[in-house]
Amino acid sequence: MGWLHTWAGVVLGSVMFAMFWMGSLSVFDREIDRWMMPATRLAAAPADFSLDRSVLPIAQELAAASPQWGISLPTERTPVLRLNYVGADKQRARRDFDPTTGALIADQGTLGGTGFIYPFHYMLHIKWRQLGYWIVGVAAMAMLVLLVSGVIIHKKIFTDFFLFRPKKQLQRASLDLHNLTGVLGLPFHFVMVLSGLIIFMGIYFPTAPLATYADTPDAKKAFSGDAYGRYNRDKANQPGSLASLDGMVASAEQQWQGGRPFFVRVINPADANSVVEVRRSSASDIMVNLDQIYFDGTTGAVLSRFEAAPVMTVQRFISGLHLVQFKHWALRWIYFVLGLSGCVMIATGFIFWLEARRASHAKKGLKGVRIVEALTVGSVTGIIASTAMFFVANRLLPLDAQWLGYERPQLETGAFYLLWLASFAHAALRPRRAWREQTAAIAVLAVLAVLLDALTTHDHLSTVMRGQWAAVGMDGVLLLAAVIAAFAGRHMAQRKPVLRAVRSPSRNPELEHG
Amino acid sequence: MADPLLLIVAAGAAYLGFALFALSQSRHWQQVAPSHVAQPPQKKALRLLGSLALALSLSCACLRDGPAFGPVLWLLLLSVAAPLLVFTLSWRPHWLRRLAQRLATSDPRHSESIKRGPMQRG
Known part of the structure; x- marks a missing residue:
C-alpha cells in the first residue's frame, strides 16, 4: 500500500x-x-428592481436580432445585471449593467x-x-x-x-x-x-445514457432533457409581444413558495410563440436545484414546469455540497x-x-x-x-x-x-x-x-x-x-x-x- | 445577535472537546501541565466530557442552521477546530494550562499513572 x-x-x-x-x-x-x-463593485440592487423597466429596454435594443437572450439577476455576490445574447455580428456577447441606473458597465477585459x-x-x-x-x-x-x-x-x-x-x-x-x-x-x-x-458524470461516463435510452434517436439529448430539464417549442413566425416579465417572475416565486429566481431567458422574443424560462436560485439550500418554469411569452401562462427526479435530486445535493452556491x-x-x-x-x-x-x-x-x-x-x-x-x-x-x-x-x-x-x-x-x-x-x-x-x-x-x-x-x-x-x-x-x-x-x- | 453567538459557542465547544480528548492522552497532558502540579484526571471522565462538548457543538450548529446546514457546519467546524487545537499544543501549550489545572485531581489513586508517565501512552 x-x-x-x-x-x-x-x-x-x-x-x-x-x-x-x-x-x-x-x-x-x-x-x-x-x-x-x-x-462592478456596486451597492446591492434595490428591492423594487423591475425586469420590465430595467432590462427589457436594454435587451430590445442590444439583442434585437438575437434568437434568444438571458439575464442573470443581481445577487449579493454579483451585484450586476448580466445580459447574454447573440449580437448583430452573430457572435455571442455578454454585457454587464448597473441594476440601479441601467448604465452599461465598460468591459473590464478580464476572465476574473x-x-x-x-x-x-x-x-x-x-x-x-x-x-x-x-x-x-x-x-x-x-x-x-x-x-x-x-x-x-x-x-x-x-x-x-x-x-x-x-x-x-x-x-x-x-x-x-x-x-x-x-x-x-x-x-x-x-x-x-x-x-x-x-x-x-456526463463526461466521465459519456455512454451511460445509451443503456437506458437505446431506442431513442438521440440518447444523450433525451437523457439530459429528463435529468436536467429542457423545454422549447417551434416558432409561429408571426410577430408577438412579450407579456410582463415581472408578472412571470412573481408567478414563479409563488409556485416555488418563496423561492427566488436567479436567471430569466427569453426564447424567440419577437415571435408569437415566444417562451420565457425562469430558473430558481439555490441560495437557501445545500442542493443546487434544477427547478425551472417555462411561460408562454405572450400570455404569461405556464407551459411547463421542471423539477429534478429523486435520483437527480441526490446528484444535485452532492453537487451542491461541492459547488457552495448557498448563502452561508x-x-x-x-x-x-x-x-x-x-x-x-x-x-x-x-x-x-x-x-x-x-x-x-x-x-x-x-x-x-x-x-x-x-x-x-x-x-x-x-x-x-x-x-x-x-x-x-x-x-x-x-x-x-x-x-x-x-x-x-x-x-x-x-x-x-x-x-x-x-x-x-x-x-x-x-x-x-x-x-x-x-x-x-x-x-x-x-x-x-x-x-x-x-x-x-x-x-x-x-x-x-x-x-x-x-x-x-x-x-x-x-x-x-x-x-x-x-x-x-x-x-x-x-x-x-x-x-x-x-x-x-x-x-x-x-x-x-x- | 443569536447567530454569531451560536457559531462562536459551536466552534468553542468543538475546540474544547478536542482539548479534553487530547488531555486524556498522557503525551499531551504532560505537554500542557507540568506533572508535579497535580495528578491527571481519569481518562474516561475526560473523554466523556469531550464527547459532551462535541455534542454541545452539534446542538448549537443545528440550532443555528437547522437540520440541513447544521450537521455540515458542525462536521467542518470539527475539521478546523482539531488542527487549531493541535497547533495550540505545539506552539502555545501554556494556553491550556489553566484548563488542565482545573481538571487535575488530587486523588492519590491516580498517582500510579503519573509515575509511569511518558512510557504509558494512549
Whole structure:
C-alpha cells in the first residue's frame, strides 16, 4: 500500500495541487471577480428592481436580432445585471449593467475568478477533446486512492491524532503535518473529491445514457432533457409581444413558495410563440436545484414546469455540497480554509518524499530528488506566485491593453502561464534557493497587488465604508498570504543547516517507509 | 445577535472537546501541565466530557442552521477546530494550562499513572 501511496502522490501531486489551489480560490470566485473588475463593485440592487423597466429596454435594443437572450439577476455576490445574447455580428456577447441606473458597465477585459480560476479548477483550460476534464478526473480518482491508502498506512491514527512536532527535523515535521491535514481534513477532502467526480458524470461516463435510452434517436439529448430539464417549442413566425416579465417572475416565486429566481431567458422574443424560462436560485439550500418554469411569452401562462427526479435530486445535493452556491458565509470561509489545508497536505507529502530520499539519492547518484524537487517547487510556490502575478497584471494593464494581437484577458492569463513556466525553470536551475526565492516572490507580488489596487481604484479607503467586502476581503487575504509567505521563506532559510545534517548517513530507518 | 453567538459557542465547544480528548492522552497532558502540579484526571471522565462538548457543538450548529446546514457546519467546524487545537499544543501549550489545572485531581489513586508517565501512552 505504501508504494501505491508514494507513486500516485509523486506522479499526480502537481495536478492535484493545482486543482486544490484553484478550487480553494473558486470558493471566492465572485469576490475575486469584484476585485478584478472594479467597475462592478456596486451597492446591492434595490428591492423594487423591475425586469420590465430595467432590462427589457436594454435587451430590445442590444439583442434585437438575437434568437434568444438571458439575464442573470443581481445577487449579493454579483451585484450586476448580466445580459447574454447573440449580437448583430452573430457572435455571442455578454454585457454587464448597473441594476440601479441601467448604465452599461465598460468591459473590464478580464476572465476574473469565474472565467479563469474556476474553470482551471475542473478542466485546467485544456479544451482539446476534453483532455483537461480527463486529467482532472484521473487525478481525482488517484486522490481518493491516496486518501484511503493514507489512512491504511498510517498505523497510529488515534494515538497520533493530535501530534505535530514542528521543532523536529523537516522530514518528521512535514510527515506530522501531512498526517494531521490528511486525517483531520479527511471528511471534507473525501466528500469534495468524490462529489467533484459525480458532478461531471456526463463526461466521465459519456455512454451511460445509451443503456437506458437505446431506442431513442438521440440518447444523450433525451437523457439530459429528463435529468436536467429542457423545454422549447417551434416558432409561429408571426410577430408577438412579450407579456410582463415581472408578472412571470412573481408567478414563479409563488409556485416555488418563496423561492427566488436567479436567471430569466427569453426564447424567440419577437415571435408569437415566444417562451420565457425562469430558473430558481439555490441560495437557501445545500442542493443546487434544477427547478425551472417555462411561460408562454405572450400570455404569461405556464407551459411547463421542471423539477429534478429523486435520483437527480441526490446528484444535485452532492453537487451542491461541492459547488457552495448557498448563502452561508461561515461555511464559505471554512471551505476556503479546508481547501487550503488540502494544499498543505499535498505540499507536505512532497516535502516528506524529498527529505526521506535526499541523502540516499545523493549517495547513489540518482536524479529523482532533484527532478521531483523542481516539480514540487514549481507546482506549489510557483502556481501561488503566478496567481498573484495574474492579479498584479490585472491591476497593471490598462483597460484597452493589446499586445501582439492578444486581447487584455489573454495578456493576463499569459502573465500567469509565463511566470508559472519560469518558476519550474527557476526551481530546476537554483534548487538550493528556489523555495526561499519563490516564497519571497509570493510575498512581494501579493503586497504589490494590494498597492496597485489602492492606486488604480482610487476610492480605496471608502470601499470599507461602502461595504465593499469582496474587495476588502481580497486585499486582506492577499496581505495575509504575503505575511505567511514571508514567514515560510524565513523558516526555509533557517532550516538550511538542518537539511545538511540530514544528508549525513545517520538516517532514521523508521521514516523510510514507502 | 443569536447567530454569531451560536457559531462562536459551536466552534468553542468543538475546540474544547478536542482539548479534553487530547488531555486524556498522557503525551499531551504532560505537554500542557507540568506533572508535579497535580495528578491527571481519569481518562474516561475526560473523554466523556469531550464527547459532551462535541455534542454541545452539534446542538448549537443545528440550532443555528437547522437540520440541513447544521450537521455540515458542525462536521467542518470539527475539521478546523482539531488542527487549531493541535497547533495550540505545539506552539502555545501554556494556553491550556489553566484548563488542565482545573481538571487535575488530587486523588492519590491516580498517582500510579503519573509515575509511569511518558512510557504509558494512549
